[in-house]
Amino acid sequence: MALxxxxxxxxxxxxxxxxxxxxVCMVLAALWPVRTQAQDKPAELGLAxxxxxxxxxxxxxxxxxIDKLAGHLDGALKKHNVAVKRRGVRNDxxxxxxxxxxxxxxxxxxxxxxxxxxxxxxxxxxxxxxxAKRGGKDGEQFTLVGADKAEKYPEGKRxxxxxxxxxxxxxxxxxxxxxxxxxxxxxxxxxLFDAAYAIIDGEKDAPDFVLADAVTLEAxxxxxxxxxxxxxxxxxxLPQDLVVEVDKRVGAARDDLVTALTGLDGTEGGKKxxxxxxxxxxxxxxxxxxxxxxxxxxxx
Amino acid sequence: xAIKVNRRAKIGLAVVMLALGYVACRQIPDGTLGGxxxxxxxxxxxxxxxxxxxxxxxxxxxxxxxxxxSHYEQALAIRTDDYETLWxxxxxxxxxxxxxxxxxxxxxxxxxGITYANTALKLDDKRVEARFFHGVLSGLxxxxxxxxxxxxxxxxxxxxxxxxxxxxDFANAGPQRVYGVLLLRAPGPPTSIGSLRNxxxxxxxxxxxxxxxxxxxxxxxxxEFAWGQDRGNPEFKTRARERLEKSLLGPDARPPAGxxxxxxxxxxxxxxxxxxxx
Numbered sequence: 030m031a032l033x034x035x036x037x038x039x040x041x042x043x044x045x046x047x048x049x050x051x052x053v054c055m056v057l058a059a060l061w062p063v064r065t066q067a068q069d070k071p072a073e074l075g076l077a078x079x080x081x082x083x084x085x086x087x088x089x090x091x092x093x094x095i096d097k098l099a100g101h102l103d104g105a106l107k108k109h110n111v112a113v114k115r116r117g118v119r120n121d122x123x124x125x126x127x128x129x130x131x132x133x134x135x136x137x138x139x140x141x142x143x144x145x146x147x148x149x150x151x152x153x154x155x156x157x158x159x160x161a162k163r164g165g166k167d168g169e170q171f172t173l174v175g176a177d178k179a180e181k182y183p184e185g186k187r188x189x190x191x192x193x194x195x196x197x198x199x200x201x202x203x204x205x206x207x208x209x210x211x212x213x214x215x216x217x218x219x220x221l222f223d224a225a226y227a228i229i230d231g232e233k234d235a236p237d238f239v240l241a242d243a244v245t246l247e248a249x250x251x252x253x254x255x256x257x258x259x260x261x262x263x264x265x266x267l268p269q270d271l272v273v274e275v276d277k278r279v280g281a282a283r284d285d286l287v288t289a290l291t292g293l294d295g296t297e298g299g300k301k302x303x304x305x306x307x308x309x310x311x312x313x314x315x316x317x318x319x320x321x322x323x324x325x326x327x328x329x
Numbered sequence: 330x331a332i333k334v335n336r337r338a339k340i341g342l343a344v345v346m347l348a349l350g351y352v353a354c355r356q357i358p359d360g361t362l363g364g365x366x367x368x369x370x371x372x373x374x375x376x377x378x379x380x381x382x383x384x385x386x387x388x389x390x391x392x393x394x395x396x397x398x399s400h401y402e403q404a405l406a407i408r409t410d411d412y413e414t415l416w417x418x419x420x421x422x423x424x425x426x427x428x429x430x431x432x433x434x435x436x437x438x439x440x441x442g443i444t445y446a447n448t449a450l451k452l453d454d455k456r457v458e459a460r461f462f463h464g465v466l467s468g469l470x471x472x473x474x475x476x477x478x479x480x481x482x483x484x485x486x487x488x489x490x491x492x493x494x495x496x497x498d499f500a501n502a503g504p505q506r507v508y509g510v511l512l513l514r515a516p517g518p519p520t521s522i523g524s525l526r527n528x529x530x531x532x533x534x535x536x537x538x539x540x541x542x543x544x545x546x547x548x549x550x551x552x553e554f555a556w557g558q559d560r561g562n563p564e565f566k567t568r569a570r571e572r573l574e575k576s577l578l579g580p581d582a583r584p585p586a587g588x589x590x591x592x593x594x595x596x597x598x599x600x601x602x603x604x605x606x607x
Contacts, residue, residue: 083516084516220559222517222524222527226524234560304479
C-alpha cells in the first residue's frame with residue numbers, strides 16, 4: 030500500500046517523516062525477496078507424465094488432471110517446503126524423453142510406462158517409487174481377442190494395439206515370439222472398440238486380433254456386439270505405469286511422497302484425484318514383477 | 330398453469346468435447362429449486378409469457394435468450410411446481426450454455442439449467458423434455474469444466490440411450506445427435522466409450538430422421554472427416570465437404586425458420602472443419 034493511501038496518511042505528512050518512511054519501505058522491499066527466497070520459497074519438484082498410446086495424454090487435454098495431482102502432492106509434502114510443478118504430459122516416448130533432458134526445467138518425479146522405465150532407468154537414474162492401479166487392478170495383463178481363439182503365438186498375424194510406439198515392449202515382454210516364429214505385425218489403432226468392431230463387421234483391413242488390456246477387456250465384455258469375441262493367449266502379469274524419481278531429486282520428501290500416493294484413496298480429495306487419473310490409488314512397486322519384466326526386456 | 334409449447338424445440342444443441350485422456354470426477358449437481366406453488370400467480374404468468382416471447386423471437390439472438398432466461402428466473406422464484414416452465418427454462422439455459430459469449434456466464438447458465446431440469450425431473454421423471462435437457466446440460470457442463478467429464482459421459486449415455494430405445498423424437502433427432510457426437514469425440518477404451526463406428530450409426534440415424542436440420546448434417550460431416558482420416562479414405566472427406574456446402578455454406582443453404590445466431594455458429598463450425606481438413 031502506498032503511503033499516501035494509508036488512512037490518515039496525508040494529514041500526518043511531514044516531509045522528513047515521509048521521506049524516512051519511503052526509505053524504510055525501499056530497504057524492506059529490497060530485502061523482502063531475498064528473505065523470502067532464502068527462507069520460504071519452496072523448491073520445485075518437476076512432474077512429467079508419459080502415457081503410452083493415449084491420444085489425449087497431452088498438455089492440451091490433461092493439464093487440469095495433472096495439475097490437480099501436483100496440487101494434492103504439494104499438500105502432502107508441505108513440511109518439506111517443496112512445490113510439485115507439472116513439466117508436461119506426453120504420449121510419445123521421444124517427446125517424453127525431451128522433457129527429462131531439459132535442464133532448465135528439471136524433472137524430479139514422473140509417471141512413465143514400464144517400458145520407458147526399463148529403457149531409460151540407467152541413463153536417467155530412475156528409481157521406481159510406486160506403481161499405478163488403473164481401474165483398481167493390481168498389475169496389467171494383456172489378452173489377445175479375436176473372431177478365433179488365439180491358442181498359441183499367432184505367427185504373422187496383424188494385431189491391433191494402441192502401443193506401437195513401444196514395440197520392443199510388445200515383442201520382448203507382452204508377447205514374445207517363440208524361437209524361429211514369424212513375428213506378429215503390430216497395427217496402431219487409437220480406438221480398440223473400433224478395431225474390434227472392424228473384426229466382427231468383417232472390414233477389409235480388419236486386424237486379426239486386438240491386444241486388450243484388462244480394463245478394455247471388461248469394456249468388450251459389456252458390449253453387446255463384442256462379447257462374443259474369443260479371448261485367447263494372455264501375457265504374463267506385468268507392471269503398470271510407474272511413479273519414478275529422477276536422480277534422487279525428490280530427496281527427503283521421498284517417503285512422504287510414497288505415502289501420499291499409496292494412500293491416495295484415504296481422503297475424499299485423494300479419491301477425486303484417483304478418479305481423475307483413473308488410478309484410484311498406487312502401490313509400492315511389485316519388485317518381483319518388475320524384475321521379471323526386466324529380464325524379458327533384456328532378452329533379444 | 331400449463332403453457333402449450335412447440336415440443337420440437339428448434340434450438341441447436343451440440344454436445345461437446347468430453348471425456349479426455351484423463352477424464353474427471355465431479356458429480357453433475359443434483360440440486361433442485363426450493364419453494365413451491367405460492368406467490369403472485371399473475372406475475373408468474375406474465376414472466377412466463379415474456380420469457381416464451383423473447384425465446385421465440387425471430388431470428389433469435391443472444392440478447393433475446395438472455396431476456397428469456399431472466400424472465401424464467403423470476404417466474405421460478407415465484408413457482409417451482411410447473412413442469413412446462415421448468416423444462417422450457419432448462420432449454421433456455423442450454424441454449425445460453427452453448428451459444429453464450431462468456432465462459433463464466435455460460436457455466437452459470439448451465440448449472441442453473443441443471444437445477445431446473447432436476448426440479449422438472451422431480452415432478453415427472455418420465456417426460457422426454459427434462460430427461461433430454463438434463464443430458465444436454467450435463468454434457469455442456471463437462472465441456473466447460475472437465476472435472477465433470479466422467480459423470481457427464483454417464484449422464485449423456487444413460488439419458489440418450491433410454492430416449493433412443495423408447496423411440497423419442499425430440500429436438501430434431503436430438504438424442505441420436507447428442508449421443509452420436511459424444512461417441513464421435515470421446516476416446517475409446519480403456520479411457521471412455523468413444524467409437525467412430527457407433528457414432529456413425531447415431532449420426533446417420535439423426536440425418537435420416539431430420540435431414541433438413543443443419544446441425545445433423547454438420548456433425549455427420551465431422552464424422553466423415555474423422556472416419557476418412559482414420560481409414561485413410563479421401564472419399565469420406567469429399568462427402569463431408571459436399572455435405573457442408575449443401576447444408577450450411579453454399580448459396581442454396583438456408584437456416585431453418587426462426588434460427589438466427591445458431592446459424593452463424595454452425596457456419597463457423599463448418600468453416601473450421603473445412604479449414605482443419607483442407
